[in-house]
Amino acid sequence: xxxxxxxxxxxxxxxxxxxxxxxxxxxxxxxxxxxxxxxxxxxxxxxxxxxxxxxxxxxxxxxxxxxxxxxxxxxxxxxxxxxxxxxxxxxxxxxxxxxxxxxxxxxxxxxxxxxxxxxxxxxxxxxxxxxxxxxxxxxxxxxxxxxxxxxxxxxxxxxxxxxxxxxxxxxxxxxxxxxxxxxxxxxxxxxxxxxxxxxxxxxxxxxxxxxxxxxxxxxxxxxxxxxxxxxxxxxxxxxxxxxxxxxxxxxxxxxxxxxxxxxxxxxxxxxxxxxxxxxxxxxxxxxxxxxxxxxxxxxxxxxxxxxxxxxxxxxxxxxxxxxxxxxxxxxxxxxxxxxxxxxxxxxxxxxxxxxxxxx
Amino acid sequence: xxxxxxxxxxxxxxxxxxxxxxxxxxxxxxxxxxxxxxxxxxxxxxxxxxxxxxxxxxxxxxxxxxxxxxxxxxxxxxxxxxxxxxxxxxxxxxxxxxxxxxxxxxxxxxxxxxxxxxxxxxxxxxxxxxxxxxxxxxxxxxxxxxxxxxxxxxxxxxxxxxxxxxxxxxxxxxxxxxxxxxxxxxxxxxxxxxxxxxxxxxxxxxxxxxxxxxxxxxxxxxxxxxxxxxxxxxxxxxxxxxxxxxxxxxxxxxxxxxxxxxxxxxxxxxxxxxxxxxxxxxxxxxxxxxxxxxxxxxxxxxxxxxxxxxxxxxxxxxxxxxxxxxxxxxxxxxxxxxxxxxxxxxxxxxxxxxxxxxxxxxxxxxxxxxxxxxxxxxxxxxxxxxxxxxxxxxxxxxxxxxxxxxxxxxxxxxxxxxxxxxxxxxxx
Numbered sequence: 148x149x150x151x152x153x154x155x156x157x158x159x160x161x162x163x164x165x166x167x168x169x170x171x172x173x174x175x176x177x178x179x180x181x182x183x184x185x186x187x188x189x190x191x192x193x194x195x196x197x198x199x200x201x202x203x204x205x206x207x208x209x210x211x212x213x214x215x216x217x218x219x220x221x222x223x224x225x226x227x228x229x230x231x232x233x234x235x236x237x238x239x240x241x242x243x244x245x246x247x248x249x250x251x252x253x254x255x256x257x258x259x260x261x262x263x264x265x266x267x268x269x270x271x272x273x274x275x276x277x278x279x280x281x282x283x284x285x286x287x288x289x290x291x292x293x294x295x296x297x298x299x300x301x302x303x304x305x306x307x308x309x310x311x312x313x314x315x316x317x318x319x320x321x322x323x324x325x326x327x328x329x330x331x332x333x334x335x336x337x338x339x340x341x342x343x344x345x346x347x348x349x350x351x352x353x354x355x356x357x358x359x360x361x362x363x364x365x366x367x368x369x370x371x372x373x374x375x376x377x378x379x380x381x382x383x384x385x386x387x388x389x390x391x392x393x394x395x396x397x398x399x400x401x402x403x404x405x406x407x408x409x410x411x412x413x414x415x416x417x418x419x420x421x422x423x424x425x426x427x428x429x430x431x432x433x434x435x436x437x438x439x440x441x442x443x444x445x446x447x448x449x450x451x452x453x454x455x456x457x458x459x460x461x462x463x464x465x466x467x468x469x470x471x472x473x474x475x476x477x478x479x480x481x482x483x484x485x486x487x488x489x490x491x492x493x494x495x496x497x498x499x500x501x502x503x504x505x506x
Numbered sequence: 507x508x509x510x511x512x513x514x515x516x517x518x519x520x521x522x523x524x525x526x527x528x529x530x531x532x533x534x535x536x537x538x539x540x541x542x543x544x545x546x547x548x549x550x551x552x553x554x555x556x557x558x559x560x561x562x563x564x565x566x567x568x569x570x571x572x573x574x575x576x577x578x579x580x581x582x583x584x585x586x587x588x589x590x591x592x593x594x595x596x597x598x599x600x601x602x603x604x605x606x607x608x609x610x611x612x613x614x615x616x617x618x619x620x621x622x623x624x625x626x627x628x629x630x631x632x633x634x635x636x637x638x639x640x641x642x643x644x645x646x647x648x649x650x651x652x653x654x655x656x657x658x659x660x661x662x663x664x665x666x667x668x669x670x671x672x673x674x675x676x677x678x679x680x681x682x683x684x685x686x687x688x689x690x691x692x693x694x695x696x697x698x699x700x701x702x703x704x705x706x707x708x709x710x711x712x713x714x715x716x717x718x719x720x721x722x723x724x725x726x727x728x729x730x731x732x733x734x735x736x737x738x739x740x741x742x743x744x745x746x747x748x749x750x751x752x753x754x755x756x757x758x759x760x761x762x763x764x765x766x767x768x769x770x771x772x773x774x775x776x777x778x779x780x781x782x783x784x785x786x787x788x789x790x791x792x793x794x795x796x797x798x799x800x801x802x803x804x805x806x807x808x809x810x811x812x813x814x815x816x817x818x819x820x821x822x823x824x825x826x827x828x829x830x831x832x833x834x835x836x837x838x839x840x841x842x843x844x845x846x847x848x849x850x851x852x853x854x855x856x857x858x859x860x861x862x863x864x865x866x867x868x869x870x871x872x873x874x875x876x877x878x879x880x881x882x883x884x885x886x887x888x889x890x891x892x893x894x895x896x897x898x899x900x901x902x903x904x905x906x907x908x909x910x911x912x913x914x915x916x917x918x919x920x921x922x923x924x925x926x927x928x929x930x931x932x933x934x
Binding site: 362 | 733854
């Protein structure tokens with residue numbers, strides 16, 4: 148028998164080369180982007196992403212933008228630690244605390260446990276966590292009642308649909324995702340109630356709290372086929388709540404005339420590739436940037452407290468984006484009605500409810 | 507499937523093959539279990555209403571009428587038919603005959619019709635949409651599986667399919683955007699796949715590193731490299747580097763007018779047509795050409811191949827590179843054939859499903875293709891049933907593709923034997 152052992156020594160050098168190349172790249176990827184060395188004080192802030200990374204066109208990106216905004220506004224040192232997998236989360240939070248910074252921002256429900264543990268061990272450090280509610284004296288949760296804005300989007304979708312069918316789907320059955328879907332189907336129901344129409348919303352059953360999910364937030368091809376399935380059933384306005392998987396929905400919509408999508412988290416008309424912009428009807432916005440910057444400001448002023456920040460239509464934390472190229476689909480009457488509903492939600496005469504609503 | 511192949515002993519004497527048929531109750535038992543499931547679901551839990559099967563869309567040339575069936579009645583009919591098939595298979599086993607593969611296929615088809623009629627009761631099911639989506643979802647899997655088949659038939663375990671797909675997706679997006687040419691984009695994907703394949707080949711063949719480990723490291727390397735370049739280079743310059751054109755759908759005249767099959771298979775993009783050719787070419791060449799014979803020889807018995815003058819390591823090297831080229835083209839489907847822009851980790855594990863398809867498909871290009879198609883079908887079935895509001899919870903539906911694949915493998919495939927020298931480096 149030939150034994151491969153004599154090849155092992157020869158193998159070590161190239162294998163080491165490959166491994167070190169991987170290490171080098173890993174090192175590059177998480178290179179901290181320090182925001183200026185001449186800081187006014189020794190106050191500094193650190194952020195830990197979830198596995199989405201900094202350019203996820205979602206809450207990691209917007210949280211980081213918020214922190215950078217705070218950096219220029221208050222002249223403080225900020226940096227981000229990028230997690231690439233679940234196993235990175237706890238070490239990254241510990242590393243962020245270990246830098247001696249006074250403020251640590253974590254992003255995503257996956258970081259809840261790591262953040263709580265670090266907060267307990269370091270009562271002097273102030274924490275904030277985006278998109279998750281945890282209770283601790285030194286953690287400020289930053290959450291958004293996206294159902295309010297999604298309600299407007301649902302009302303709008305029901306108003307512009309030609310086929311009488313709209314649809315939504317999610318990346319996974321988790322409260323921050325289904326919150327959008329609850330608001331959307333309720334908005335459609337509201338339109339039906341006001342106009343006596345019977346527009347159907349596919350993909351989400353609010354009573355059963357179950358519907359269509361792609362099962363992950365990466366597989367754009369799956370998002371495309373799923374959306375194609377909705378289009379086959381006649382849907383012409385689709386709300387994907389699945390991060391980049393939504394790009395698959397945009398691709399499917401752009402291949403069929405008369406189909407629009409509603410983007411989430413940020414204005415899809417600005418963040419999506421140019422080819423998909425014409426199909427973006429509107430976007431359900433989550434204004435994480437300003438919330439993060441404001442909380443850092445509070446902490447600098449010594450007014451940090453642990454009551455959750457809940458973004459609503461009233462405080463501008465959530466909103467729907469302008470209609471851009473699809474504005475012609477939206478009649479002035481419909482715009483006025485949506486404005487009326489927005490006021491209704493703000494003054495409390497319309498209450499948007501969801502089992503996932505942050506409190 | 508009810509017989510096990512007679513074991514041929516390595517001996518120079520001519521052997522009279524013993525044709526003893528071993529009674530295997532596997533098929534009737536499996537049929538029985540599914541018949542019971544059918545009874546519980548379609549008959550006892552029958553859902554009221556009618557199911558509409560839409561066999562054509564408004565865009566199709568030949569308009570087929572919608573088939574409307576009563577869900578409960580169909581459930582009964584299907585259940586009775588399944589009982590008959592189970593009995594027939596049991597009879598066959600008792601009389602020591604083989605259970606025909608067609609009986610299994612018929613069983614699966616009837617079960618699927620019963621299941622669809624049950625799950626879609628009260629709504630309409632777009633059959634062409636269901637099948638079209640299945641093919642689309644299976645395309646990268648099939649390219650990946652072909653790459654896997656070629657590489658492993660030559661004796662090099664190809665865990666790096668995921669990396670080859672991802673590298674193909676990345677480079678095709680960048681090159682197609684910067685040059686504006688779809689063809690150059692696909693060629694770039696091919697080259698990227700070859701490069702990943704060559705790294706695998708060099709480490710596996712020249713430096714004799716464990717092939718599984720090199721493959722895994724390559725996947726991590728390509729994931730890291732593309733994610734890094736995506737966030738540092740592509741994201742800030744998306745307009746210049748990451749907005750590739752997409753292949754338009756191309757209708758093949760005449761063929762695309764065939765009812766059901768036409769719209770599903772012949773209204774696709776060029777990449778899908780390339781895939782049909784690739785599957786046919788690999789299936790033919792692997793068994794009928796000198797190239798195929800040599801490839802299989804170095805994968806089964808490299809020493810014997812060497813003694814007749816085949817350069818084992820060179821053959822392996824170039825075929826691993828070829829495998830990378832095919833998988834790389836598959837990668838371009840994610841971007842140029844599907845959504846356009848590249849996204850981080852957008853292959854989402856397709857390479858590993860392709861690897862599974864290679865093994866489920868017994869290292870045969872056609873069977874691996876069928877395995878990939880089955881996976882695509884199950885995935886899209888889950889989508890479509892979710893849309894029309896199936897009674898099954900979504901978490902369970904997400905398991906469906908994997909459950910179906912496992913059952914199909916256990917029921918249809920049986921023993922899967924790898925090429926004898928698969929994963930073993932050849933040292934003279």
